[in-house]
Amino acid sequence: MNDFSGYFIGIAYGLPIPGYATATNYIRQSIDLDPTNQQYIRISYVNLNQQIFTIQLWFLIRSSASLVDFGIFSQCGSDLICLSISIHNFRVTLSFDSLRSNVSTLLGGSILSRSYWYHLTIVYNAVLRQQLIYINGKIDAIANDVTPYQGTSFGATTYIGLSSSINYPLSYSHGFIDHFTISAGVARTACQIYNDATLITYYPFDTTDALLDRSVNLIHGIAFDLTTVSSGRLQQAISFKINTSYFQAQCFPTICPSSVPVSVSP
Incomplete structure (x- = not known):
């Protein structure tokens, strides 16, 4: 569960703890998460507060529900301000403030399908004040004039496969996640992202x-x-x-x- 570089530790939670998928993985193995067992990964704190960042991963939805909240990533401080990335009703959803109803939330345009691998990139450019969602290397949604994420580091928790919010209950992943990367201080370009998603x-x-x-x-x-x-x-x-x-x-x-x-x- 640990970071490839060895600097960031990942701890698996759930009863039982999540296992690995091999037959339907993207490359080699991927983490297999089941919401009925409340499975997720807690990782070491990564500072994303008020700065540029890029988050990338491959994921596959296995949920059979007609409506679904599928947690991908979250970081929450002691002030309950959460950076949340989730799938809400089969669209990628990005929020810097716990999905509060009075704060704008970026909703992806693509309706995602079950049992299909997708490459997801989330970019926040603090210079341009833009949030961007890319699906399979192509722009899916963009929001301008967005205030940077304001979460505090004190008591902050960072999760993969789990999203926290104010207006919704905890959202657990239901499916596979592979090749998860966080680049703090880096906003990857559209060309780089397309290359990440399509170059094998x-x-x-x-x-x-x-x-x-x-x-x-x-x-x-x-x-x-x-x-x-x-x-x-x-x-x-x-x-x-x-x-x-x-x-x-x-x-x-x-x-x-x-x-x-x-x-x-x-």
């Missing part, structure tokens, strides 16, 4: 860590009897020494229907 893998094959995937998906490869040479088309390249040499990567996402176009560019 990128192997530059340079000398340093030649077999690592440089996309956000981290689908690293393995190789047999290869060398790295300095005379690549762009910086370095890999060289296949004999006819049995190979490079291999696996666990590519299989979430898209076969009709979706795919490009491979060597």
